[in-house]
Amino acid sequence: MRESDLLPRMQKLMNPKFRIWDLHCHLSGVPGLTPEERLGQLLRYADRVGIERLCVYMGMKWSQDPSPDDFRKQNDEVLRAIAKHPDRAFGFVTLNPKHVPESLAELERCVANGPMVGVKLWVAKRCDGPEIDPLIARAAELKAVIFQHTWFKTTANYPGESTPDDLVALAKRFPKVPIICGHTGGTWELGIRAIRDQKNLFADLAGSDPTAGITEMAVRELGAERVIYGSDCGGRSFASQLAKVHGAAITEAQKQQIFHGTLRSLMTPILQAKGIQA
Amino acid sequence: MNRRLFLQSTAAAAATPLMALEQAAERLDVNFATGPWPFRDLPKLDGDSLKQRGITQAITGSLEALLTRDIAAVNARLATACTESGGVLLPAGALHPLLPAWREDLRRCRDEHAMKVIRLHPNYHGYTLAEPIFAELLDAITDAGLAVQIVVQMEDQRTQHPLVQAAPVDLKPLHDLLKVRPKARVMVLNANAAMITTALRGCDSLWLDGAMIEGVGGLENTLKAWPAEKLCFGTHAPFFYPESSLLKLVESELSGTLLTALTVDNARAFLG
Numbered sequence: 001m002r003e004s005d006l007l008p009r010m011q012k013l014m015n016p017k018f019r020i021w022d023l024h025c026h027l028s029g030v031p032g033l034t035p036e037e038r039l040g041q042l043l044r045y046a047d048r049v050g051i052e053r054l055c056v057y058m059g060m061k062w063s064q065d066p067s068p069d070d071f072r073k074q075n076d077e078v079l080r081a082i083a084k085h086p087d088r089a090f091g092f093v094t095l096n097p098k099h100v101p102e103s104l105a106e107l108e109r110c111v112a113n114g115p116m117v118g119v120k121l122w123v124a125k126r127c128d129g130p131e132i133d134p135l136i137a138r139a140a141e142l143k144a145v146i147f148q149h150t151w152f153k154t155t156a157n158y159p160g161e162s163t164p165d166d167l168v169a170l171a172k173r174f175p176k177v178p179i180i181c182g183h184t185g186g187t188w189e190l191g192i193r194a195i196r197d198q199k200n201l202f203a204d205l206a207g208s209d210p211t212a213g214i215t216e217m218a219v220r221e222l223g224a225e226r227v228i229y230g231s232d233c234g235g236r237s238f239a240s241q242l243a244k245v246h247g248a249a250i251t252e253a254q255k256q257q258i259f260h261g262t263l264r265s266l267m268t269p270i271l272q273a274k275g276i277q278a
Numbered sequence: 279m280n281r282r283l284f285l286q287s288t289a290a291a292a293a294t295p296l297m298a299l300e301q302a303a304e305r306l307d308v309n310f311a312t313g314p315w316p317f318r319d320l321p322k323l324d325g326d327s328l329k330q331r332g333i334t335q336a337i338t339g340s341l342e343a344l345l346t347r348d349i350a351a352v353n354a355r356l357a358t359a360c361t362e363s364g365g366v367l368l369p370a371g372a373l374h375p376l377l378p379a380w381r382e383d384l385r386r387c388r389d390e391h392a393m394k395v396i397r398l399h400p401n402y403h404g405y406t407l408a409e410p411i412f413a414e415l416l417d418a419i420t421d422a423g424l425a426v427q428i429v430v431q432m433e434d435q436r437t438q439h440p441l442v443q444a445a446p447v448d449l450k451p452l453h454d455l456l457k458v459r460p461k462a463r464v465m466v467l468n469a470n471a472a473m474i475t476t477a478l479r480g481c482d483s484l485w486l487d488g489a490m491i492e493g494v495g496g497l498e499n500t501l502k503a504w505p506a507e508k509l510c511f512g513t514h515a516p517f518f519y520p521e522s523s524l525l526k527l528v529e530s531e532l533s534g535t536l537l538t539a540l541t542v543d544n545a546r547a548f549l550g
Contacts, residue, residue: 029493045494049529153436154443187437189318209434209490210522212321212515234494239525240518247519249321 018050019260022238023147023180024206024230025054025089027081028062035060035081042233043088049238053278055230055263056081057092057120057147064158065124068102071095075110082115090267092118092147097125097132104138111142117270118145123158128166133173140177143269147204149182152190164194164201171198178266180228183207188214192221199226202262207232210240215248215258224254228262306545307520308427309467309487309512310336310367312359313352316345317439320516325366331520333513336367337427337545339397341517343372344432349383357391368549370397370427375415376404388422394549397427397467401444407451416455416462425463425548428452430473431490432517449477456483465548468514471496474504485548487512488540489523497540498530510548511541 025042032038042054059074066074071094082091093110095103110116119139121127127148139146150164151157164185171179177200184203185191188211195201203218203226218227231241245255264278271278307328314320320341321327328336340356343349353371360367371387373380373396387393396419405411407428419426431446438444449466456462465485469478471493478484482505488497489512500509511527513520527537 042494045529048531049525151436154438154440155436186434208437210518211318211433211437212517212519213318236492237494237496237526237529239496239529240492240522243519243522243525246525247521 018256020051020229021053021055021260021263022046022051022231022233023055023204023228023263024182024232025056026058026232026234027056027060027077028058029234035077036084039081039085039089043085045238049242051238053088053090055090055092055118057118058094058122064122065098065160066094066096068099072106075106078116079110079114086115090118091116092120092145094120094122095135097121097127097135100131100134103135107135107138107142111139111144117267117274117276118147121148123149123161125160126166127162128169132170136170136174136177140174143273145180145266145270146177147180147182150191151183151186153186164191167201168194168198171201175200178202180204184214184218189217192218196221201226202266203227204230205244205258206230206241207236210243212247215244216250219250219254224250224257225262227258229259304334305332305511305541307333307336307513307515308465308510308545308548309489309514310338311341311517312338312356312367313341315341315517316442323516323520325363328366328520331524333520334366337370337395338367339370339427340372343397344399344402347377349374349377350386353383353387353391357393368395369393370395372397372399373415373419374403375411381418384418384422388424393424395425395427397429399429400447401431406448407455408448413455416459420459420462425465425550427465427467429467431468449473452478452484453481456481463548463550465510467512471500474500482508484508485510485544488526489514489518491526495530497526497532501536506536506539507544507547509540510544
């Protein structure tokens with residue numbers, strides 16, 4: 001093979017006609033003393049691989065079960081970061097269902113009265129119980145994008161860590177509210193099957209190894225309109241997670257849907273409500 | 279920022295790595311495999327598929343070697359597959375030191391199949407690097423004039439099949455083993471960033487591949503603490519999408535010289 005063939009191949013791989021929004025970005029695992037510096041670093045790498053917008057959530061230091069003071073601090077850091085780069089980043093508010101009144105207040109502060117457009121729920125408490133319902137209901141009223149971390153770990157989940165099965169139980173109580181299944185359960189062959197019949201659940205491809213077949217199975221079982229690209233940076237590289245879509249044996253139209261179309265359709269109501277151009 | 283401005287502002291950032299990639303005349307993947315994976319139908323990648331992705335040669339092991347006891351047959355099939363690739367696939371034979379007569383397998387790898395590399399899977403074959411049998415194996419391979427690849431893990435433990443779980447290989451013994459074996463040519467495949475900065479710290483004679491090095495700018499960050507002449511391009515395909523490691527070369531800010539080292543020169547030095 002002539003090496004001159006490489007440039008068009010890589011350009012095709014990073015086809016600029018693809019619009020890419022990254023659903024799943026964090027301020028941890030990346031150098032920088034301030035949130036602004038860290039998001040700047042993420043954007044430096046995002047530029048190199050053609051990613052236009054980042055959804056950012058959780059602060060510079062995480063806790064599995066954050067107190068209200070802690071999640072407010074983390075959200076403050078995200079607010080600072082996205083204020084510096086409002087044309088490149090969206091913010092999601094981190095909440096803890098163990099602290100419902102404080103979480104509802106944070107939802108008002110950051111989404112209803114602030115610039116954030118989504119909600120992040122992590123591993124403090126499994127999402128199948130009714131305690132979380134007020135948060136989902138209010139987030140839905142605000143048209144916020146709702147993201148719930150999930151895993152099916154062979155090595156056992158954390159005590160408060162949801163599985164895709166837990167998320168299905170939640171989604172059945174809110175059948176008209178779209179909810180994103182974070183990591184697609186990590187063990188994606190199980191996660192995809194678990195959420196398949198619950199049509200208001202969407203698959204986040206982020207944060208697992210770039211094992212060949214994940215995207216093909218997700219598209220086959222869910223349709224590209226229920227699949228979303230995300231990286232889980234800075235702990236993950238953009239490269240390994242982009243490869244799940246760039247390297248998948250699916251059509252170019254399906255790739256574009258996963259890179260941008262699905263997330264944009266979920267975000268359009270709140271972007272319009274807030275008058276955000278994107 | 280609107281779409282047009284984004285494209286204009288990122289064009290330069292994207293063009294630089296693409297131009298650097300264009301400069302190299304070849305690209306050698308140190309971490310490729312053939313054969314079936316017991317738990318998933320992997321993509322059918324071969325020499326032609328690699329060439330389409332700009333990979334001109336690949337050190338290739340057999341996935342059959344993980345669980346098959348007739349290692350001699352596995353190596354013979356691997357040798358045939360590599361021969362049929364027209365030189366794109368370079369065979370890395372398997373040895374299982376807990377099987378009877380493993381030295382005969384080593385002899386066949388070298389003398390009958392002309393292999394230059396042995397690929398080991400200690401966590402699937404049931405021994406540790408601290409056991410005497412590993413030192414014996416390492417010496418035998420080195421005495422035979424071959425290089426050795428140690429696969430530290432095949433996949434994330436969290437996603438393994440519950441009936442076939444294999445913890446990553448404990449790499450800590452390598453430091454002392456290599457200190458007294460200056461002629462051994464050893465490469466660790468699929469190490470992650472945590473392993474590199476802990477268990478492998480100070481193992482400067484060792485080569486690594488980047489297939490499982492994660493984090494934004496992962497290669498660039500690894501090179502802050504690891505010798506540039508000891509890091510190689512490896513895809514872990516077809517288990518991983520090969521585009522992952524290709525895009526890592528673009529994501530990290532690497533000079534043309536560094537790219538050539540990572541994708542060609544370092545692997546050639548390992549092959550001897």
